[in-house]
Amino acid sequence: MHFPEHINIESIIIQIKPRYAETDQGGVVHHSVYPVWFEIGRTELLRANGLAYKDLEKEGVFFVVSELHIRYRRGAYYDEELELETVCSKVTIGRVEHTYSLKRSKDKTIVAEGSTVLACLDKEGSVQRIPEFMKPQR
Amino acid sequence: MHFPEHINIESIIIQIKPRYAETDQGGVVHHSVYPVWFEIGRTELLRANGLAYKDLEKEGVFFVVSELHIRYRRGAYYDEELELETVCSKVTIGRVEHTYSLKRSKDKTIVAEGSTVLACLDKEGSVQRIPEFMKPQR
Amino acid sequence: MHFPEHINIESIIIQIKPRYAETDQGGVVHHSVYPVWFEIGRTELLRANGLAYKDLEKEGVFFVVSELHIRYRRGAYYDEELELETVCSKVTIGRVEHTYSLKRSKDKTIVAEGSTVLACLDKEGSVQRIPEFMKPQR
Amino acid sequence: MHFPEHINIESIIIQIKPRYAETDQGGVVHHSVYPVWFEIGRTELLRANGLAYKDLEKEGVFFVVSELHIRYRRGAYYDEELELETVCSKVTIGRVEHTYSLKRSKDKTIVAEGSTVLACLDKEGSVQRIPEFMKPQR
Numbered sequence: 391m392h393f394p395e396h397i398n399i400e401s402i403i404i405q406i407k408p409r410y411a412e413t414d415q416g417g418v419v420h421h422s423v424y425p426v427w428f429e430i431g432r433t434e435l436l437r438a439n440g441l442a443y444k445d446l447e448k449e450g451v452f453f454v455v456s457e458l459h460i461r462y463r464r465g466a467y468y469d470e471e472l473e474l475e476t477v478c479s480k481v482t483i484g485r486v487e488h489t490y491s492l493k494r495s496k497d498k499t500i501v502a503e504g505s506t507v508l509a510c511l512d513k514e515g516s517v518q519r520i521p522e523f524m525k526p527q528r
Numbered sequence: 529m530h531f532p533e534h535i536n537i538e539s540i541i542i543q544i545k546p547r548y549a550e551t552d553q554g555g556v557v558h559h560s561v562y563p564v565w566f567e568i569g570r571t572e573l574l575r576a577n578g579l580a581y582k583d584l585e586k587e588g589v590f591f592v593v594s595e596l597h598i599r600y601r602r603g604a605y606y607d608e609e610l611e612l613e614t615v616c617s618k619v620t621i622g623r624v625e626h627t628y629s630l631k632r633s634k635d636k637t638i639v640a641e642g643s644t645v646l647a648c649l650d651k652e653g654s655v656q657r658i659p660e661f662m663k664p665q666r
Numbered sequence: 667m668h669f670p671e672h673i674n675i676e677s678i679i680i681q682i683k684p685r686y687a688e689t690d691q692g693g694v695v696h697h698s699v700y701p702v703w704f705e706i707g708r709t710e711l712l713r714a715n716g717l718a719y720k721d722l723e724k725e726g727v728f729f730v731v732s733e734l735h736i737r738y739r740r741g742a743y744y745d746e747e748l749e750l751e752t753v754c755s756k757v758t759i760g761r762v763e764h765t766y767s768l769k770r771s772k773d774k775t776i777v778a779e780g781s782t783v784l785a786c787l788d789k790e791g792s793v794q795r796i797p798e799f800m801k802p803q804r
Numbered sequence: 805m806h807f808p809e810h811i812n813i814e815s816i817i818i819q820i821k822p823r824y825a826e827t828d829q830g831g832v833v834h835h836s837v838y839p840v841w842f843e844i845g846r847t848e849l850l851r852a853n854g855l856a857y858k859d860l861e862k863e864g865v866f867f868v869v870s871e872l873h874i875r876y877r878r879g880a881y882y883d884e885e886l887e888l889e890t891v892c893s894k895v896t897i898g899r900v901e902h903t904y905s906l907k908r909s910k911d912k913t914i915v916a917e918g919s920t921v922l923a924c925l926d927k928e929g930s931v932q933r934i935p936e937f938m939k940p941q942r
C-alpha cells in the first residue's frame with residue numbers, strides 16, 4: 391500500500407443533498423443524519439490528501455469517534471443544496487479533531503456547526519498512535 | 529458453543545413501536561425501515577428456538593438476504609403499536625424462507641406483508657449448507 | 667408551478683458510493699439501504715425529465731411505494747463505485763413501475779436488481795390519478 | 805387532549821438492544837445511532853410523566869434538538885443488553901436539557917454519555933415558550 395508522505399490539505403467543502411429517507415415527520419432532516427454527513431466530509435478530506443479511509447482500515451488503522459458535538463441552527467430540507475466544510479483542526483499523538491460548518495448553498499446561512507474527536511485504534515480495538523504520515527506538516 | 533438439537537418453533541409475534549427517526553416527511557415510516565423490522569423478527573424467532581444469531585456468526589455461519597419482497601398496504605405511524613408475525617416458511621439445503629405480516633395491534637389491520645430468502649455463507653463469503661441442527665423436525 | 671408537458675426520458679444511470687454508516691458488521695452494505703438508493707434513482711430520473719419530486723409534493727401529488735422487490739446478487743462494499751440504472755418501466759392510471767439494476771462500475775458485475783410499484787396519493791392520503799403531464803408519450 | 809398537571813418524574817432507565825442494521829463494518833454500533841436512542845429515552849421519560857410526544861405535536865408543540873453532545877467510551881455490540889438512563893436536567897422558559905448515560909447491563913460499564921438541548925417550536929417553526937404544564941414542580 392502506498393501512502394502519501396504528509397497530509398497538507400486541511401479543509402474541504404463538499405455538496406450535500408438531503409435524501410427523502412433522511413427527513414422525519416417534522417418536515418426536516420432528522421438530527422441523527424448530520425454525523426453521517428460529517429463522516430463523509432472527513433472521508434473526502436482524507437481522499438483530497440491522497441488517502442482512502444478503506445485503505446487505512448486494510449492496514450490496521452481504525453479511526454473511531456470518541457466525541458461529537460453539534461449545534462443545530464436551522465432545519466435542513468429534503469433535496470436542497472447544502473455545502474459542508476470540514477476542517478482538520480488539530481492532530482495530536484492519539485487524537486484527530488475536526489470542525490464542521492454546514493450551510494445552505496444559495497445564501498450561505500448556517501444550518502449547523504459541529505466538531506468531532508477521533509481516536510486511533512488497531513485491529514483489536516486498542517488505542518494506537520496515529521501513523522507518522524498522517525500528521526500534517528505545517 | 530451449545531446449539532439446540534432442532535428448531536421447532538416456526539413463528540413468532542413481536543411488538544414494534546415506530547421510532548421518530550424512522551418516519552419521513554410524508555408523515556409515515558419510511559419504506560426502507562420495514563426490512564430492518566423483518567430482521568428483528570427473524571432474530572427473535574431464532575432466539576425463541578434457543579439460538580442467538582450472534583452465536584451463529586461466531587461459529588462462522590452467516591445468513592445474508594438474497595431476496596426481499598414487501599407489499600405496503602397502509603402507512604405505519606410514529607409511536608403506534610404494531611405487531612409483526614414472522615413465519616419460517618421453508619428451509620432447504622441452502623436457503624431459509626420467511627414470511628412476514630405487520631399489523632396494527634388495536635384493530636389487526638394489515639400494514640404490510642413481505643417475504644425474504646436467506647442464503648447461508650461462511651466467513652469468506654462462500655455459500656455453505658445450512659447447519660444440520662437448524663433444520664426443523666416436522 | 668411550471669411542469670413539463672411530458673415525461674420522455676425513461677431511464678437514467680447515477681453513481682452511488684456506499685457510506686460507512688451504510689455498512690453492517692458483516693462487512694457489506696446492509697440490505698435495507700438499497701431501497702434508499704432506488705429512491706434516489708427515481709428522484710434523479712424525475713429530475714432529468716424536468717421535475718423535482720419536492721415540487722410535486724407542494725402541488726399535493728405524493729408517490730408512495732406500494733411494492734418492493736429486490737434480488738441481492740453480491741455484497742456492496744464501503745466506498746466502492748457503483749452505478750444504478752433506474753428505468754420507468756410502466757405507467758398506468760394509478761401506478762408507476764420502475765426497475766433497477768445496480769452494478770460495480772469497474773467490471774459491471776451485477777450487485778442487485780429490483781423493482782418498485784408506486785401509488786399516487788393526495789394530501790389526505792387518498793389514492794388519486796397520476797397527473798396527466800407525468801404520463802410518458804411513447 | 806388531556807395533559808398532566810406537572811412533570812414530576814425526572815429520570816428513567818430503558819433497555820436498548822442494538823439491531824444488526826445499527827452496526828457498521830467496524831463491528832460496533834455506528835456512532836450516529838446513539839442520538840436515535842437518546843430520543844427514545846426522552847420519549848419514554850415523557851411517557852412516564854403521562855405524556856405522549858405525538859400528542860404534543862398534535863397540539864402544535866414541537867421539540868427540536870438544538871444541541872447534541874456525546875462522549876463515546878466503548879463500542880456497543882450487536883444484540884447486547886444496554887441500559888440508557890435519561891435525566892431531564894434543566895427546564896427554562898424556552899429550553900429543555902437532558903443528560904444520558906448508556907451502560908452495559910451486565911457490568912454497568914459506561915458505553916457513552918451525552919446531553920441534548922431542545923428548543924420548543926410551533927407549527928410554523930417559530931420558537932415558542934414551553935407549555936406551563938411541562939415545567940417540573942420541584
